[in-house]
Amino acid sequence: MLKTDAGVGRVSKAFLGPTDVAHRSCEIAAAELRYGRPIVFRSDRSFAAMALDAASAAGYDRFAEVTEGTHSIYLTPPRATAIGLATTTGALVSLRDASFERACALGYRLDVEKPETWSEAPAELSQLALMSSLALLLPALVVVEIEPDDDAFAGIAQVTPDEMKIASEAEQRFEIVARTIVPLPDLPQSEFIVFRGGLSQRDQIAIVVGDPDLERSVPTRIHSSCITGDLFGSLKCDCGDQLHGALRTMAARGGGVLLYLDHEGRGTGIGAKMRAYGYQSRGLDTIDADAALGFGPDPRRYHAASAMLGVLGISKVDLLTNNPSKAAFLEKAGITVTRRTPVLGEVTGDNRNYLATKARRAGHLLDVASITAALVRK
Ligand SMILES: Nc1nc2c(ncn2[C@@H]2O[C@H](COP(=O)(O)OP(=O)(O)OP(=O)(O)O)[C@@H](O)[C@H]2O)c(=O)[nH]1
Numbered sequence: 001m002l003k004t005d006a007g008v009g010r011v012s013k014a015f016l017g018p019t020d021v022a023h024r025s026c027e028i029a030a031a032e033l034r035y036g037r038p039i040v041f042r043s044d045r046s047f048a049a050m051a052l053d054a055a056s057a058a059g060y061d062r063f064a065e066v067t068e069g070t071h072s073i074y075l076t077p078p079r080a081t082a083i084g085l086a087t088t089t090g091a092l093v094s095l096r097d098a099s100f101e102r103a104c105a106l107g108y109r110l111d112v113e114k115p116e117t118w119s120e121a122p123a124e125l126s127q128l129a130l131m132s133s134l135a136l137l138l139p140a141l142v143v144v145e146i147e148p149d150d151d152a153f154a155g156i157a158q159v160t161p162d163e164m165k166i167a168s169e170a171e172q173r174f175e176i177v178a179r180t181i182v183p184l185p186d187l188p189q190s191e192f193i194v195f196r197g198g199l200s201q202r203d204q205i206a207i208v209v210g211d212p213d214l215e216r217s218v219p220t221r222i223h224s225s226c227i228t229g230d231l232f233g234s235l236k237c238d239c240g241d242q243l244h245g246a247l248r249t250m251a252a253r254g255g256g257v258l259l260y261l262d263h264e265g266r267g268t269g270i271g272a273k274m275r276a277y278g279y280q281s282r283g284l285d286t287i288d289a290d291a292a293l294g295f296g297p298d299p300r301r302y303h304a305a306s307a308m309l310g311v312l313g314i315s316k317v318d319l320l321t322n323n324p325s326k327a328a329f330l331e332k333a334g335i336t337v338t339r340r341t342p343v344l345g346e347v348t349g350d351n352r353n354y355l356a357t358k359a360r361r362a363g364h365l366l367d368v369a370s371i372t373a374a375l376v377r378k
């Protein structure tokens with residue numbers, strides 16, 4: 001039987017089907033983590049957890065006290081590997097007598113010594129890392145295994161793996177809430193279409209440039225938000241150039257669609273991205289900096305993109321990207337990618353390493369030699 005009523009008692013069938021209940025559990029659990037409060041993850045085994053990124057020192061001390069020092073920190077596989085622990089499921093390191101500062105150091109800081117003792121984390125804790133991503137928090141979690149009916153955690157928000165699975169279906173449900181023309185410089189008439197839906201996501205927009213023929217392959221860009229690059233023209237990345245270049249390409253081809261997705265920092269959030277920039281200033285590349293914070297190379301998911309294209313009636317695209325995983329996702333979601341058009345920004349001394357790392361380590365279709373040559377020519 002599906003466990004979909006964790007901790008909520010009797011449920012109104014008039015308003016709440018199983019998907020609603022599951023969806024609500026996930027949203028509440030994510031919100032609680034963001035407020036720095038614990039949640040309970042109820043699988044075959046039960047765990048209480050709180051996210052260090054949001055917890056206060058006092059909240060952490062209370063967790064340590066209630067659990068009588070039996071609490072541990074869960075390190076995801078990328079974080080465990082970054083601090084020298086060889087594991088595929090992640091690591092648990094005891095926090096007995098460890099201060100809040102020590103827990104944070106183990107969880108996401110640089111220059112931490114490899115812990116002497118640790119154990120393999122139970123595989124189900126990766127689901128807790130997913131919950132913290134949903135909450136846009138670092139996946140550095142203080143955890144303790146508890147009895148399902150543990151009084152100390154009574155009334156705490158609960159979530160189960162079944163609920164997470166059911167709720168993830170909601171990621172694919174989007175609807176249009178508003179559409180209107182917004183004049184943009186040097187572009188044909190452009191319409192902003194606002195979409196609402198998904199799991200823990202803000203409203204997102206599709207910008208329809210000109211009058212694309214939806215019967216044919218539509219020039220399309222899936223653009224992940226980058227406040228530093230798109231809005232402020234940061235030189236650390238090429239996002240702003242790609243954004244404006246893609247819109248110009250669409251105009252030149254008679255029209256197209258740009259999906260501007262709520263994906264700041266490759267989906268990790270602006271807080272994590274700025275921490276990652278700090279680590280990059282100390283010599284780590286974009287992937288190792290994210291790994292030091294506990295993230296895999298690219299945690300983005302593109303369900304919103306395929307759902308929004310579906311609502312717009314677009315089934316064939318000419319995708320403006322250098323990132324093959326965007327094309328692969330769309331194909332898997334049933335959208336035909338007839339062609340890929342590269343989108344290149346200006347190569348600068350500040351973004352060269354970032355672009356080269358994306359090519360070398362993330363499989364982006366960028367020519368490292370020409371990136372370097374472009375710089376030499378300057
Ligand atoms: N975590 C992290 N995110 C970054 C960093 N630099 C840029 N980003 C984010 O990376 C994303 C880049 O998005 P896109 O330009 O759509 O995607 P892409 O994967 O580079 O692929 P293209 O379609 O070829 O541009 C944005 O969400 C940025 O905020 C970084 O150093 N660390």
Ligand SMILES: [Zn+2]
Nearest residue numbers: 226229237239
């Ligand atoms: Zn950027």
